[in-house]
Amino acid sequence: MALYVQKFGGTSVGSVERIMAVAERVRKFRENGDDVVVVVSAMSGETNRLIGLASEINDEPSPRELDMLVSTGEQVTIALLAMALQKLGIPATSYTGAQVGIFTDSAHTKARIQRIETDEMREDLNAGRVVVVAGFQGVDEEGNITTLGRGGSDTTGVALAAALKADECQIYTDVDGVYTTDPRVCSKAQRLDSITVEEMLELASLGSKVLQIRAVEFAGKYNVPLRVLSSFEDGGPGTLIVADSDQDEDSMEEPLISGIAFTANEAKLTLLNTPDVPGVAGRILGPIADANIEVDMIVQNVAPAGDYTDFTFTVAKGDYKQTRKILEETVIPDLGGGELRGDDSIVKVSLVGVGMRSHAGIASKMFRVLAQENINIRMVSTSEIKISVVIDEKHLELAVRALHTAFGLDKPSEDD
């Protein structure tokens, strides 16, 4: 007998049939004697429909009213799911974020959870009821409805699991787990049985968007066992995301690399021959940050003579043109020189794995594999558990597949 917090996203509750399927799934856990708290998102498409209505009325709607509006999406789902459970003879009660007591700060549309009241949920669970909670939303101390921002339902699930000290937080989604890389790019990709929080964070931020990054951070911080699994297929174990300390670092069986992430959504900009004045990096990136443009990778080389510097960084593809403009009109005049190069036909490929901490030679092996395939590396950056390279867009699939094989991630072939 365990306590599970189960979160179902928008496609998993996207229709009356899907909602009934969720109820059936919950029933199995109840029949097994487990207690269940269910967190649901808005039915797929609903949030966009509501935001569409708002934008027809006011192109800059007040964040408070936007939260008031979109929070109805999950409220519809919790009521329907409670009805579906009741139809199956399972006692269930639904709660909005405000009702269940998910208190947040007042940062509308991107609120942060401050505390969660668990008394009412505990009472329901003790009475044999399934508790159905609206994800993504909360309430501030003044009683205003807030939302946690898009994808925040994952965070709700993990936060409830932490507050209730649940045995596991299960995130049901449209994939059956976390993969070594995107199966659409590399057919040999395989599902990971487990992955550390840190690895998951690197994979998530790099494009394997299975889970919302805040939810993973939360799970790590509060030591919540987190499992990603499919709401469409039955019975798969999914992928368990574990705190780093649970990992047996001495095990020779552990793979060095957990997965390969990539993103095609970046563009690269380089300032060549910039005068190497004090604080040059800040003077380049300051005006870009002022424009609310996020910078990802940064590489700086100082010329041997020491007078000039080459500075390269990446931004999201959508920010490429604006960034060029800022560099040309503000930064280069300010620095008194520099030659601008840009490229938005690039991709970033990253190896992720806690195993690489204790193993030298991962980077050199990565570079060697890419060289063998005649793939030029345009940029490199490294962290403790990640190595990222920027390469030409056209080499994406080739690079991912070659690295996937070279680092032993391929699933056994049917003949093995």
Added chain:
Amino acid sequence: MALYVQKFGGTSVGSVERIMAVAERVRKFRENGDDVVVVVSAMSGETNRLIGLASEINDEPSPRELDMLVSTGEQVTIALLAMALQKLGIPATSYTGAQVGIFTDSAHTKARIQRIETDEMREDLNAGRVVVVAGFQGVDEEGNITTLGRGGSDTTGVALAAALKADECQIYTDVDGVYTTDPRVCSKAQRLDSITVEEMLELASLGSKVLQIRAVEFAGKYNVPLRVLSSFEDGGPGTLIVADSDQDEDSMEEPLISGIAFTANEAKLTLLNTPDVPGVAGRILGPIADANIEVDMIVQNVAPAGDYTDFTFTVAKGDYKQTRKILEETVIPDLGGGELRGDDSIVKVSLVGVGMRSHAGIASKMFRVLAQENINIRMVSTSEIKISVVIDEKHLELAVRALHTAFGLDKPSEDD
């Protein structure tokens, strides 16, 4: 400078364009220096859409979850209207029933308002803000969302006006006021400038469904000046519904009759030659009430000899067949005799007016007018301010027009 509570129903907020039109209307009052609290319903069609979703999942959804579900309808509208007002530069804040503090009992789907907290609304009004409140909904003392039942937004409007001691509660709808009768049946029908609460109650319950009956009762009880007016046309004065005491009963100018209501939704059943045993009426109507069938008019005649009774009553047309069956299978055997007659091709026509209290002869004039048109009266019932007759369906238009002219309700012709 006055305080208005303005209620807009589903068709008045049925689209983004209509919501903008409501905001424009509110702006005019604000520019005039008036304070405004706006109560809105769900966008037309939305409540039915939500109930449709529920019925696909559970044919007997729990009332609590049904309230959780349908209350999202108004929540969407309040957010959109607040955004529309803000777009026009008018500070506005939206509140759900729970947030604004409309406390009800726990009778889900038909809750009754217990108390209303006004502090927060007053604070907003004093700060120059328009307060936008979700109609139709409240919250019980345990924090469960409740609804007042269909049409309950009118009640919300009147209740807020009473709690805030507003100068007027304005109900905007798709007609421009209360008419002497249905203009579709009688082209000479005219809009009433004012009508008493009692008259309005009789007219509303008889089919002139401009306003929810509970809202009118509420207005009478708390002496709230209530005005019905069009949200589509501009500038019309509508119809003011006033407490009876405001009416100058001595005025010779006051018409005797305020309006003519009718309903074609009834069927008539008669038990002839029933043994006149003690409690016969209860023994006839008891089994019908047990089947949750509502009885409207009741007429009983005792035969001169005193041994037999003729008993006639009306029910809604949809209950006609079931009522026949109950009479045949339960009541007649129980009473030991009786002959059943039924007719579902009837209509009920009613004269309504507080003026008739002090004037004899209204009934005889009504019967004379109908006789002149060769209309047979099948049933009669009277109250202090109403006389209803049941006639054959085919005579409906003829009867309404003849009575409308005879009682001086026709609007002046263009030539006058």
